[in-house]
Amino acid sequence: MKTSADVYVAACPSRVALELIASKWTLLILPALAEKKRMRNNELMRRIGGVSQKMLTQTLRDLERAGLVLRIDHKTVPPWVEYGLTPLGRSLSRTLTSLDRWVEKHQAELNGGAR
Amino acid sequence: MKTSADVYVAACPSRVALELIASKWTLLILPALAEKKRMRNNELMRRIGGVSQKMLTQTLRDLERAGLVLRIDHKTVPPWVEYGLTPLGRSLSRTLTSLDRWVEKHQAELNGGAR
DNA sequence: ACAAGTACGCACCTTTTGGTAACTATGAAA
DNA sequence: TTTCATAGTTACCAAAAGGTGCGTACTTGT
Numbered sequence: 001m002k003t004s005a006d007v008y009v010a011a012c013p014s015r016v017a018l019e020l021i022a023s024k025w026t027l028l029i030l031p032a033l034a035e036k037k038r039m040r041n042n043e044l045m046r047r048i049g050g051v052s053q054k055m056l057t058q059t060l061r062d063l064e065r066a067g068l069v070l071r072i073d074h075k076t077v078p079p080w081v082e083y084g085l086t087p088l089g090r091s092l093s094r095t096l097t098s099l100d101r102w103v104e105k106h107q108a109e110l111n112g113g114a115r
Numbered sequence: 116m117k118t119s120a121d122v123y124v125a126a127c128p129s130r131v132a133l134e135l136i137a138s139k140w141t142l143l144i145l146p147a148l149a150e151k152k153r154m155r156n157n158e159l160m161r162r163i164g165g166v167s168q169k170m171l172t173q174t175l176r177d178l179e180r181a182g183l184v185l186r187i188d189h190k191t192v193p194p195w196v197e198y199g200l201t202p203l204g205r206s207l208s209r210t211l212t213s214l215d216r217w218v219e220k221h222q223a224e225l226n227g228g229a230r
Numbered sequence: 231a232c233a234a235g236t237a238c239g240c241a242c243c244t245t246t247t248g249g250t251a252a253c254t255a256t257g258a259a260a
Numbered sequence: 261t262t263t264c265a266t267a268g269t270t271a272c273c274a275a276a277a278g279g280t281g282c283g284t285a286c287t288t289g290t
Contacts, residue, residue, distance in 0.1 A: 012224045015139075015165070021218065024137045041237055050130070050277060057238065066225050077286040078236040088224055095217050097211050103136065107129045109203055110181050144262055167249060174267065193266040219242040 020066055021092070025051060025059040030068065031100050034093035038082040039073070068092060077084070135181055136207070140166060140174040145183065145200070146215050149208040153187070153197040183207060 020026060023050075032047045033039060039047075045056060060083060063069035068089035074080040086095060123148075135141060147162045148154060154162075160171060175198060178184035183204035189195040200208060 011158070012165075014218050016220045016227060017218050017225050018142060019139055020225075021214070022137055022139045022142050024134055027133060027137045034178075050127075050158075053238075053278090055278065056228075058278090068225075073237095076236095077237075078288090080236090081237060088116050088221065091221070092217060095210070095214050099136070099214060102207060102210050103129050103132050106203065106274085107132045108181075108207070112128070112131060125284095131274095168268075169250090169270095170248065173248090192258090193264085194255090194268070196267065 017066075020062060021096075023059065025055055026063065027096055027099065029056070029059055029063065030089060031097040033069065033083060033085050034090065034097060038084050040080070040082055044083065063089070076080040132181070136211075138174065140170055141178065142211055142215065144171070144174055144178065145204060145208040146198050146212040148184065148198060149205065149212060154198055155200050159198065178204070193211070199215060 028048050028051070029044065032044060035047075041053075044060075045051060045053070048056070050070055060069055060071065064071050070084045070086050070089075072082045072084065074082070082102065143163050143166070144159065147159060150162075156168075156171065159175075160166060160168070163171070175184055179186050182201055185199045185201050185204075187197045187199070191199070202203065
């Protein structure tokens with residue numbers, strides 16, 4: 001079903017981009033990748049913590065499609081795949097990192113999200 | 116069902132905060148509120164566009180509970196309710212606004228989120 | 231012969247998100 | 261007396277997000 005909101009969003013490309021970026025995983029993955037030039041799947045999992053293999057892969061693919069993340073597959077067995085940021089991704093990661101840092105710094109002042 | 120990810124998140128308060136902030140609506144509402152000291156429900160709806168009454172109210176309540184948004188109910192009929200930012204909200208909105216601006220500026224370089 | 235290691239893809243299922251529509255309150259105006 | 265306005269709330273429903281478990285490929289070490 002197509003709602004009026006869909007029509008609006010379709011007419012406004014930045015909304016599509018915003019939804020990609022406004023994801024918990026994107027907000028964690030990009031800053032994580034910014035810490036090192038290249039990182040493997042395993043390492044990303046450990047750094048981020050709490051992310052499932054499925055979501056990590058899925059988000060990385062979305063980011064790759066968007067042109068923010070680079071995927072380097074060495075085509076070996078066992079698999080050796082590295083991820084890095086494109087220049088665009090590096091640019092965005094600067095803003096996201098500052099957002100992450102804000103959250104870390106002010107989390108104590110925020111009342112817990114308990115409903 | 117409680118998964119291992121839940122346990123992790125519970126142990127890490129900044130994750131809870133991040134999930135509140137990593138919402139499409141939060142990313143739009145806070146910067147919108149930053150443009151004016153006080154704003155009414157109707158005006159927010161128009162400024163943001165594409166948000167339903169339900170989601171707007173719900174997100175505003177979450178943000179209020181977190182201490183980012185101020186809700187001033189004049190208790191009149193018809194209702195007159197205004198929203199504004201707390202100092203903490205104003206502080207966060209600066210980072211979010213810069214994120215919004217990044218998206219606007221670079222949306223053309225981003226490949227559409229089409230799957 | 232067999233297990234380990236890596237980065238997945240897929241199927242199945244539950245939970246969360248979010249939309250729509252209908253309902254609420256109440257004083258003022260027509 | 262009926263209508264309007266505003267800012268909700270609620271119930272119901274569809275869609276999307278996201279978890280778990282299983283299968284896969286192939287090489288190297290035991």
